[in-house]
Amino acid sequence: MYPHLCQLALTTKHPHLCSSFYKKLLGYQDSGERTVRGIAAARIFSCKKVRAQCYWLTGDDPFFQLEIFHFEQPHSTDNTENMLTRGYNMLFIEAPSLDEICQDPQLAPHMRQICRYHDQGTEHLLVRDIDNNVLDIFSNATSHTLTKPTLRGVGATVNDLDREVSHFTQGFGLSESTVPSHFDPQFKRLSEQPQYSGVTQRSKTLVCGGYHLQLTQYNDTGAHHTKAQTDQGVLNIALGIRAYDDFAPLYQSLLDAGYQPLCLPMGDAISNSAYVHSASLSVELVQLPTHIQAMWGFPALEPEPEPEPT
Template sequence: MFQEECRLAYVMDRLHLLRSRGITSVEVRADEQLAHTQRYTAQVARTVWSTGGCTSRYQDADGVASTDRPAASLAYRRAIRRFDPEPYELRTAAAPAAGVGPVNRPPRGVTRAVSTPTSHPRQTLRDLSRESSMSTTLPTSYRPTSEHPSLCQVAVSVIDLARTERWFREGLGFWPAGGARARMRGPLASVVQGLPRVASTCWWLVGRNEWFQLEMFQFERPLARLMPPDRTPNDIGYSRIGVWVADFDETLIRLARLASPPLTAPVGPPGARRACVRNPDGVFVEIMEDDPLGGAAGSAARATCSVALRSVTLSVPDLARSAAFFDGLGLARSAAALRAPEHESLWGLPGAQTRSAVYQAGDVLVEAVQYLDPVGRDRPADHRISDQGILNIAFGARSRRDHDDLYQRACRAGAVPNSKPRHLPGGGVVYVNDPQQFSVELLWMSAKSDKHWGFSAKPADRRPKADTHAIEQTVRIAAPVQAAWDVITDHDNMASWLGIGSARRIVDGTPGRDGRGSQRLLKLPGTTATEQVVTFEPPTIYRYRVINGSPFVCHQGEISLRADGDETELTWTIRFRPKVVGSGHLLRIGLSVALGRVLRSGLKPHVEIGHATHSGT
């Protein structure tokens, strides 16, 4: 009865997915069926049904034992507690054309890649291997080689992990794929990334690509330095990414709701339009209605995902040196045209004179561009990969042997590694710096490890948060929005409504001295803290982070203002992670009480009295 209940729950979970995503048929992929059978055969060979030395109804005429659960009942329950779509082919009533698919919510998959066979093991033990090898239509896993490596990752350093992830997920349609915190700190992570005492929280996202992830780091150490506000795509460094989307117009609408409208009007005829936006970290993102790769097959498990990453662009000082490096890695020059000269106007460089080389690395195009006019500015002398923006790209292999060969190719092409390659069970990694000091990651990973390292979709709640606690207080102020904005953004006079301590601006920002990048020094009873403004959008919203002296980790705040007639509704949100495990609840209560008191007894009367005095009422 327990076993039947487990199966029923599994079937109901699958039916829920089918209904929510409009799927009409589900079929186990042949490669997953074969893998399941091989796992089953190995497990049952160790059981009493095979080793007991006697015959039973569990064995066929050849002595081959078969049972649907060769492990413990609880293990069986854990294995099928949720339906995982990864091992299946999912089809809708009208199969989408190549490169086109409906917008869908990500699957409710679990971390285990466990499939339920469509036939009884007794029927597949002898036949499945022969049938799969004879078929020419069965799906096969994408397998990059050292001779032709795949670009499997673009990594980004972000200021606010939750905000950036939401932008990619809700705005573009990427699916969550898990995350890590413990693995992204400590001596090994420092050696690999070449950063001192590194500590970060990392989240992954996947799209329709066969083997690719977006990797986002929120660094605690070293703290990510803000992207310069005047950065342009011709400045030296990783410049932009390009994504194909299933619904161009709907994507632009969603991005506009997330405060990322196109920088210019779209360019191109219907069906081949392009637009460019900037994400919350200032990264230029090109939106493509047409697929430059003609609708690459992508992942069968994510066929309904509405987005695929198609390009990453490097603005380089010397195209010949970049081309020599990529040629040395084994990348093939692309026959696909990535863009036309008029597309330069999308990111504010109309008429730009460039030379470029485009390579195909799996189902992603890598573009190296040298801007001849206007010439881009070089990176700061103290640049490090943790600075806000694209930090590196990764080329992947599926075996350690191929990875070793790829690593040797990179070194022969002039790359300098941060360390020797580091290997773990099922994977390995090394960061290298190319001859022009672009960070490039070389990794290898077995297919079984994909689900542990962010290459398979997972529920959004199955990942560690950078900040684990939040408080929010709202106050209504009898004054217009501009009056409240002028008070809360005046760093030097902040102490007048805080009621305790002192405050002063120590670094000027832009636009204006109190704008983005500005820093204020707060001296409060028992502590001194430095806060930095990271978003400044007059007169409705600004965000800040505590960069020094906070009793918390990943301490960030947001103040938003909304006009309501002649009055203002002000909402202040604070997010943080406690340094002492288990102390967050009490700290959240105390901080919430203190913030409410400051807003109602300090800020509100200060703004109202000041406005009345200034207006003469």
């Protein structure tokens, strides 16, 4: 058992523009949609009631989806201030060419460039998408072998780095990784606010299957309210496993590590999910066997052939 980043959820005020943007940028395809409502959903999103439309996008990874939520009644109308100090807020994307992205007529109108710079052999393009998420799009000497931009990881700002790392390593069993240079956002470049000129940071990166989760703590910044679940921006992530027998012990491990359940686990004898909250980040644990994953917006997989008798 090894948890894999299987879902990245975004909340948007512009579902069709958001979907078109990420399909074009990452080469993803539509893979389904569903309506989200009911008592359980309201508990997950900390609302009295909730109604949203959810759209699924998938690419080459058979156990990953981009989930785009559009809430009919979000808690707030905007989420553009203090984005860097509130939970999940950044996507790391490796690209074969930054120039092609900047000049693409379908992408450029929906990105707001922050800056472009070189650092230790890697070129970075920092932009905000239409919902104010920060995208660190980077390219280096080995990136030219890619045929299209590829999602490499997710970034989040936390109040207590050591505590959050402990949650993920002790609860989910994730391992720490040496922080690569292209997973090291620079606050002075991102903030665009001179009052943060003296801010320092600490970061640690965790391995989530084929992706990375970077957690960053900024020192000497003003405290900001945690964004509401229905605010625009990155909503949460899901870590996935396949085997049914692994779900219950892993969920108990999360509780033992200090995660708080947002509601009781949901599922049956085939698949399950549980929503938990650490000190400042929400995470979904997904247990999903391959033979029914297409029902939940993941690519359909061909069954593995049975071994020939010897």
